[in-house]
Amino acid sequence: MKWFLRELEKRLPVHAFLRKHLYKYQVPQSLNFWYVFGLLALILVVNQFLSGIYLAMFYMPSINQAFASIQTIMHDVPSGWFIRYLHTTGASLLFVVLYLHMFRGLLYGSYRKPRELVWGVGMVLFILMLLQSFLGYVLPWGQMSYWGAEVATSAIGGLPWIGPALIGWVRGSLEVGAPLLQRFYALHVIAVPLLILYIIKLHIVAIRYVGSSTPTEEKYPVKIAFFPNHVAKESFSIAVFVTIFFAIVFFAPEMGGVFIEPINAIAADPMQTPIVIHPPWYITPYFAMLRCIPNLFIGVMTVILSLLLWFCLPLLDKGQQRVLSLKPKFFQFMVYLFAFNYILLGFLGWFEYSDWSLWCSRCSTLFYFLFFVGMPLYSSRGDAL
Numbered sequence: 001m002k003w004f005l006r007e008l009e010k011r012l013p014v015h016a017f018l019r020k021h022l023y024k025y026q027v028p029q030s031l032n033f034w035y036v037f038g039l040l041a042l043i044l045v046v047n048q049f050l051s052g053i054y055l056a057m058f059y060m061p062s063i064n065q066a067f068a069s070i071q072t073i074m075h076d077v078p079s080g081w082f083i084r085y086l087h088t089t090g091a092s093l094l095f096v097v098l099y100l101h102m103f104r105g106l107l108y109g110s111y112r113k114p115r116e117l118v119w120g121v122g123m124v125l126f127i128l129m130l131l132q133s134f135l136g137y138v139l140p141w142g143q144m145s146y147w148g149a150e151v152a153t154s155a156i157g158g159l160p161w162i163g164p165a166l167i168g169w170v171r172g173s174l175e176v177g178a179p180l181l182q183r184f185y186a187l188h189v190i191a192v193p194l195l196i197l198y199i200i201k202l203h204i205v206a207i208r209y210v211g212s213s214t215p216t217e218e219k220y221p222v223k224i225a226f227f228p229n230h231v232a233k234e235s236f237s238i239a240v241f242v243t244i245f246f247a248i249v250f251f252a253p254e255m256g257g258v259f260i261e262p263i264n265a266i267a268a269d270p271m272q273t274p275i276v277i278h279p280p281w282y283i284t285p286y287f288a289m290l291r292c293i294p295n296l297f298i299g300v301m302t303v304i305l306s307l308l309l310w311f312c313l314p315l316l317d318k319g320q321q322r323v324l325s326l327k328p329k330f331f332q333f334m335v336y337l338f339a340f341n342y343i344l345l346g347f348l349g350w351f352e353y354s355d356w357s358l359w360c361s362r363c364s365t366l367f368y369f370l371f372f373v374g375m376p377l378y379s380s381r382g383d384a385l
Contacts, residue, residue: 026223066141095282109322142264158296284349292361
């Protein structure tokens with residue numbers, strides 16, 4: 001047996017791989033609570049893949065059967081309700097974790113040299129997650145799914161030059177219908193997940209090459225083994241998160257209509273428009289930007305630019321310090337105000353359109369861009385402002 005394992009290791013060095021990337025890999029001992037969200041995101045991605053495979057076995061990508069197949073999963077398939085709630089709750093909590101993970105990047109300057117590529121690859125992954133979540137949001141083919149697809153694909157038409165052709169390809173016809181549902185199913189189940197897996201690999205490789213940032217400015221931090229030392233250190237946070245996750249699944253899977261909207265329990269009806277149309281909560285900040293601009297082309301370009309600006313953070317931050325707590329007070333104030341403003345945009349994109357929400361959305365959108373555009377000034381001058 002030992003001979004067989006030794007020969008197998010020569011041809012498939014599993015033990016050497018684990019030793020290099022788990023036991024021998026070193027991380028700074030000073031990593032705190034904020035650094036657990038990357039691992040939690042990976043755990044939730046695995047949950048999404050496994051639960052998604054199970055759901056795909058029973059889902060029917062047809063406008064006549066999609067909604068009914070979801071009801072079958074919920075009521076007739078053994079443990080189907082549990083698997084679906086794992087998937088829907090996992091999707092929302094994944095974005096909770098991703099947003100906290102990104103905020104940690106702002107707290108500890110994870111976008112600063114030499115981690116610019118880590119940040120850029122992470123932002124590509126974030127955008128792909130947004131796309132993947134919206135594709136899945138449409139598949140139940142309820143009222144909000146249908147009208148959300150209608151609004152989103154209409155916005156695609158606002159893209160310059162390629163808009164009309166792209167909306168025709170996405171819809172597959174003049175209106176939202178069977179071709180769109182089949183395309184979204186294929187993209188959600190096959191194409192985008194494969195791309196996400198590859199980008200996750202690149203993100204991990206980039207992190208392993210340059211190392212994680214630290215919550216301090218120390219140049220030579222004390223390091224510990226990633227496994228089991230660091231994993232054991234984070235085990236309590238992971239246990240608390242898993243407890244919260246299953247508590248939501250069993251006791252509040254709809255989370256007050258935020259994780260699963262009641263109106264989506266009604267089959268799609270092209271003849272009846274809901275009073276309020278909005279995407280999932282984690283996309284509503286960008287929907288608020290799109291909705292507050294009357295010109296469709298300008299609105300779409302504003303949303304695209306708002307996402308691209310995240311990639312520019314390594315170039316925009318001109319400060320000498322990496323950790324936020326050591327930066328000038330004005331910079332800290334701007335970061336926390338930006339986080340509040342982002343949450344406010346999410347609320348504005350969720351609720352019904354009105355005059356006050358229109359002007360609040362415009363002001364919040366303006367501040368969103370001023371945060372990035374003004375960063376070279378207030379990051380370098382800081383308290384002098």
